[in-house]
Each structure stands twice: as C-alpha cells, then as structure tokens.
Amino acid sequence: MHSRGGRSEPSPTTRRAALTGAVGLTAGLVGATGCLGRADGARVLAAGSLSVPLENGIGPEFETETGYRYEGEYYGTNALLRMVEDGTKYPDVVVGADVELLRDRLYPDHADWDAEFAANEVVIAYEPETNLGQRLAAGEPWYEVFADADDGDIAITDPDLDPLGYRAILLFELAEREHGLEGFREAMAEAVYREPDEPQLLAGLENGNRACAVAYSNMAAERDVAVRELSDAYNFGNPAYADRYAAVSYTTEGGQTVEGSPVVYNATVRTDAASPKIGRTFVSFLLENRDLLVEHGLRVGDSLPRFHGDPPEEVEP
Structure with missing residues (x-):
C-alpha cells in the first residue's frame, strides 16, 4: 500500500498485464518482455486512462488489420512526457490526456504535429x-x-x-x-x-x-x-x-x-521515432476507428479529429 501523498514513480501497465487482468505490472517484468524495444511494431507510450481501450480494443484490431504488432506502456501524462524528454523511453507514438501539456513539453524538439482524437469527462x-x-x-x-x-x-x-x-x-x-x-x-x-x-x-x-x-x-x-x-x-x-x-x-x-481544460486526448509520432511509418499508420488507425473508442467509453464528437501543426497526409482520415 502506498502512503497517502506519496510521489513514487508509477509502474507501467503493459499488454500482457491488461490482457491477464494484472493492470500495473512492475517495471522489472516490463524490461523482461522488451516492451517498446522492438522495431517491427507500433511502440506506443500513452496516458494510463487509455490502457484498456488500447490493449483490449485498438491494439488487437490494429494488429489484425495491419499485420504490425502493437506494444504499449501506460503512465500518467506528465510522467510519460518526462520520459520522452529525458530519453528514458523511445516510443514511436505518444498519446496524452491534456492537449496543451503535450504541445508544451514535446514541441518542437520531439514533435511538430498532433491529432486530437477522443474526449472524456x-x-x-x-x-x-x-x-x-x-x-x-x-x-x-x-x-x-x-x-x-x-x-x-x-x-x-x-x-x-x-x-x-x-x-x-x-x-x-x-x-x-x-x-x-x-x-x-x-x-x-x-x-x-x-x-x-x-x-x-x-x-x-x-x-x-x-x-x-x-x-x-x-x-x-x-x-x-x-x-x-x-x-x-x-x-x-x-x-x-x-x-x-x-x-x-x-x-x-x-x-x-x-x-484547467476539457479532457481531450491527442497523439503524435515522435520526429525521431525508430519506426515513423508504422507510428503514422497507428495514429491513422486511431482516427479511422471511432467505433472502437466509443465502445470503450470515450467520446468522439463531430468536432474530432482535429489537427495541430502540419500532419503528414497518410494520417489525415
């Protein structure tokens, strides 16, 4: 049990954890599975509130339809952005739960566009x-x-x-x-x-x-x-x-x-991603499969998706 008010580093949630119900797998096991460590799939670092939609919905469907693997880790958005900034993690795709926070932290060194794709409350x-x-x-x-x-x-x-x-x-x-x-x-x-x-x-x-x-x-x-x-x-x-x-x-x-700001999720592909093409394919898949997001309790209104910066053509639905 964590003590109230603790500031320990959060443990990541991985594909294996979510599919077995053991959400919150330890960092040691993540290292053993090689998460975010292989180049033949989309390596995604995403907000923790999206762990189930991505692991049990978007991720498996992405694998089925594209033939690429899906590899995800999930943390609080502040924590994951810090990992990108300091080089602790090297994802292809970054997904945050605060639009401006992602832009403030990743532009221009790590990203130059993003897509807003879902909302919450x-x-x-x-x-x-x-x-x-x-x-x-x-x-x-x-x-x-x-x-x-x-x-x-x-x-x-x-x-x-x-x-x-x-x-x-x-x-x-x-x-x-x-x-x-x-x-x-x-x-x-x-x-x-x-x-x-x-x-x-x-x-x-x-x-x-x-x-x-x-x-x-x-x-x-x-x-x-x-x-x-x-x-x-x-x-x-x-x-x-x-x-x-x-x-x-x-x-x-x-x-x-x-x-304070409305709860909107946005995704980007890092400018120095190892597999930028696969990353862009994943973001495009996110935008084109709105029903999967809705099935997992997210909002996708007529105003979404929205783009910031100059997204590549293959991302725009």
Whole structure:
C-alpha cells in the first residue's frame, strides 16, 4: 500500500498485464518482455486512462488489420512526457490526456504535429456500501459528502504525474468558488489518497480501502463501479465551459503551471521515432476507428479529429 501523498514513480501497465487482468505490472517484468524495444511494431507510450481501450480494443484490431504488432506502456501524462524528454523511453507514438501539456513539453524538439482524437469527462466513482457512497447515491451534494470524509477515504491520481490528478484538485477549487467553500481545495488536497499508478486508481474501491475516487468516465465503466456524474460546470467534459475550467490552475512539484481544460486526448509520432511509418499508420488507425473508442467509453464528437501543426497526409482520415 502506498502512503497517502506519496510521489513514487508509477509502474507501467503493459499488454500482457491488461490482457491477464494484472493492470500495473512492475517495471522489472516490463524490461523482461522488451516492451517498446522492438522495431517491427507500433511502440506506443500513452496516458494510463487509455490502457484498456488500447490493449483490449485498438491494439488487437490494429494488429489484425495491419499485420504490425502493437506494444504499449501506460503512465500518467506528465510522467510519460518526462520520459520522452529525458530519453528514458523511445516510443514511436505518444498519446496524452491534456492537449496543451503535450504541445508544451514535446514541441518542437520531439514533435511538430498532433491529432486530437477522443474526449472524456471526470466523474466520482464510489462504493455503494460505504457511508459516503450511500450519501452520494441518495443525491447529497458531492462536495458536502467529500467535506465529511476521513483522510484516505477518497482517492485521486497523483497531480504531479498526470492530468486526472490535477483535474481532481481543480474540481475541488471549482466547487470552492461556486459554493463559497473557503479552504475546500486545500483541505481536500490534504485529505485524499494519491494513487501514483493511474490504472490502479479504482482498485481501492474494489478491495475496500477507499470509499470514492475521482476518475474518468471510461475508467469507471470499464470496472463497472457505481458513478456519480458531475455537471458540465465541474466535469471538464464540455468544450463550451473551457473558459470556466481555465480559471483554475495547478502548479506541479516541478514548477510547471497547468490550467484547467476539457479532457481531450491527442497523439503524435515522435520526429525521431525508430519506426515513423508504422507510428503514422497507428495514429491513422486511431482516427479511422471511432467505433472502437466509443465502445470503450470515450467520446468522439463531430468536432474530432482535429489537427495541430502540419500532419503528414497518410494520417489525415
């Protein structure tokens, strides 16, 4: 069990882990399997919230239709971008959960274009048998329920490692501003348990260690847990509220300040990728197989895909 507020490096989730249900495989086993280490497939480094859609949907279909292998690892977006920047990982494709974060960190040294391909929203997942869960199910305001939680009852991901974590902190600030809850953001930031391994966020609900978790909608649907949906004013899911989301911000331990933003995923092929053609083939496959994304709880509206920079012709659907 990680201690609350820990800042340990997250363990990756790999193809083998997701297909056997052991999400969160250790780094040692990843090295043994050679993940992201061979050139005859698409090597993908992606946001942890996409581990199941990519492993159980997109990845296998990509292999079947193209004949290329799919190799994926999954971390919080902040963490994976740092790995690309410092040369720890050498993927062909990078997929993030915060559009501007990827551009700020990878342009121009590692990328010069990206494609926005899917959206998501923030929800509250809960265990119905707990006191907090019963109150949420009864319709009490979620922020009043959270205010009564004991330390460690509520889980979020680490805000210094991935956007879901800092969106949880920003969710608390939006509620503080909307409802005059002085000190609510700070109090909640101190009280929550911070899970460093994003794909493991909801495991605490299932094993009885947590009552609630701030999660993405698709993650809750994949684990079939009870959910309290949030209004568009809080859920970072409606582009029409982008200005409202941007009114709050979070500064990471590394000193980077990020503004609130709608949950949109974007993908790029590294400019110095080992297999750029296969990488572009994978991104094109992502854009052309919208139904697979929807099947795994992601949103693909009429405004997607969107492109930034000058994408190669073979990527545009």
